[in-house]
Each structure stands twice: as C-alpha cells, then as structure tokens.
Amino acid sequence: MSDFARLGRELEAVWHREIPISAAMGIRVADYDGRRLVSRAELAPNVNVHGTAFAGSLYAIAALCGWGITWLTLRNRALDAHIVIASGHIDYHRPIAETIVAVCTLDPDVHREAFEKLAVSGKTRFPLVCRIGAGESSAATFNGDYAVRIIRASAND
Amino acid sequence: MSDFARLGRELEAVWHREIPISAAMGIRVADYDGRRLVSRAELAPNVNVHGTAFAGSLYAIAALCGWGITWLTLRNRALDAHIVIASGHIDYHRPIAETIVAVCTLDPDVHREAFEKLAVSGKTRFPLVCRIGAGESSAATFNGDYAVRIIRASAND
Numbered sequence: 010m011s012d013f014a015r016l017g018r019e020l021e022a023v024w025h026r027e028i029p030i031s032a033a034m035g036i037r038v039a040d041y042d043g044r045r046l047v048s049r050a051e052l053a054p055n056v057n058v059h060g061t062a063f064a065g066s067l068y069a070i071a072a073l074c075g076w077g078i079t080w081l082t083l084r085n086r087a088l089d090a091h092i093v094i095a096s097g098h099i100d101y102h103r104p105i106a107e108t109i110v111a112v113c114t115l116d117p118d119v120h121r122e123a124f125e126k127l128a129v130s131g132k133t134r135f136p137l138v139c140r141i142g143a144g145e146s147s148a149a150t151f152n153g154d155y156a157v158r159i160i161r162a163s164a165n166d
Numbered sequence: 167m168s169d170f171a172r173l174g175r176e177l178e179a180v181w182h183r184e185i186p187i188s189a190a191m192g193i194r195v196a197d198y199d200g201r202r203l204v205s206r207a208e209l210a211p212n213v214n215v216h217g218t219a220f221a222g223s224l225y226a227i228a229a230l231c232g233w234g235i236t237w238l239t240l241r242n243r244a245l246d247a248h249i250v251i252a253s254g255h256i257d258y259h260r261p262i263a264e265t266i267v268a269v270c271t272l273d274p275d276v277h278r279e280a281f282e283k284l285a286v287s288g289k290t291r292f293p294l295v296c297r298i299g300a301g302e303s304s305a306a307t308f309n310g311d312y313a314v315r316i317i318r319a320s321a322n323d
Contacts, residue, residue: 027215030223033190058184064251065229066187069222094221098255 016084017041020077031073034066038077043085045114046078052108061104068099071139071151074111079135079155082115089160095134097153105141105148113139131159173241174198177234188230191223195234200242202271203235209265218261225256228296228308231268236292236312239272246317252291254310262298262305270296288316 010018017038025032035054040047048070055066076092083090117124120135127133135155142148167175174195182189192211197204205227212223233249240247274281277292284290292312299305 065226068225072222096257100253
C-alpha cells in the first residue's frame, strides 16, 4: 500500500472513530493522490424528503473533505495541527439521486502564501473549494475557510 | 395539545421518517409558537475530533430548522409545498460543548413581499437566518435561501 493510500485509510479511521455522524453518513475515502482527496457516501443514509441527497449531508461531506485534505497535507509534511472551519458556503445546483462524490484539492502552488505564513507563524488559513457530483458539471459547490494552527511536528518527523 | 404543538410533533416525525440522518443526529422540535421554531440535538452523536459540535452537524441542524419553519408556516396556512434550499452560509463564532440549540423565525411581516409573490405565482423564496447556541451570543449564524413551490392546498383546507 502506498503512503498516500495508508494516510487515506488513517483519515477515514479518524473520521469514523472521532466524528460518529460521519460513520452514520457512511463517508469513505475513495482516493488521495497527495494533492486531491475524493470522498464518497451512499445515498441511502443521506436521503431527504424528496428521495435525493439531504442538503445538510452534502454540506457535511464537503466540509469533511476540505478538513480531510488539510489534515492529509499537513500529516504528509509530518505536522500535527488543530484544524477548524471558520465559515462555509454551499450553492446547490441540482438534486443528487446517486452516490455522493466530493472532491477537494489543496495545491501547494495555489496556496503558496498560506504555507509561507504557516512556516513563519505556525498559523494560517486555507480557503478551499469542494465540488460535489460525479458528472462533468457539479451538483453543488462548497467553499470553506479552514483555520490551521500547528501543535507540534509528528513523532515520525 | 395545541395546534402548534401538534404541527411541531408532525414535523419531527417527518424529519425522522424521511431524513434518516436527522434521526441519527437526534434532532428534536423543542418549541414552535406559530412564528419561531426551536430545535435541539444532544452533543454526543454530533461530536467532532475536538470533543465539541461537528461543523457539519451544526449546518445540517440549522438548515433543517429553516426548512422546518417554512414547512410549518405553510402547513399552518393549509398549503402543501415543495421546499428546497438553494444556498446556505454559516459562520462559526465559537465551539459548542453542550446541547445544540437552533432558532429560526419566519415572520409574515418581515417576509411580506415573499408571501405576496407566493400568493400571486405559487412560488417564492424565503431568505432565513438561524442562530445556533443557547446563550446570549450566538455560537454560529446560518443564512439559508429557501425556494418554495406550492403543490396544492392541503386536504384540511
């Protein structure tokens, strides 16, 4: 198993152990390539009165995807951090009647200034975008602002 | 039991029956007075890695509170409607380490224009604010934009 796959498994275990509602939603790590996290959840536990995906589940899955890619990125740099979301916004473009897929990318080039701030002060913010929907056009678009504070370098640093 | 209390019970039953994740979150109707809906959920099923309320649960509880007050207001006018959230925004001001309380008001005076549009076209939008937190200062503030389309007058109309 690659390091990325191992970290992805570790993230999923943290979600299910420490955020019980993520287990109830059935949120899984589908793919992590070092830059991009894909998470997914079956429709059934997240259905709403219309038989499509519940808006609150879509937000929660997107918010966890953003939190997850931040956690993975920092772990990958051997940094343990306190990560909290300060604000979130979601636009729903169309209903989802299939498996929910969320994709979030944290690109070191795009977020260069945020990483520089982290290196200098041990604190930063990552504004992240998460797209929901398996097709070509997003079913929902999430924007989250994540506040990060380094606790310490990991044991494996 | 008052009509308001009966409608509140009915809303809670709809949530738990048709939105299974709302039952997993333990969302309950605490009070409805014809204008204002108070919903609540225990912390335990909604906890996060920090031992406080999960941001995704807070959003979901607030979004359901806004959906709920819209559903109740229309039912109270003997209208069955298709209610969907078009967009949502939430600002997290401080962590919550106690029972989650969400409050949303749909005031006919404040939303007079939206009701007039509904009467004319059978469609409207309600921009609603939901405050989260039991204390004097909100722990989070949610803004949701709800799109409403009347299906038919209820059987008891």
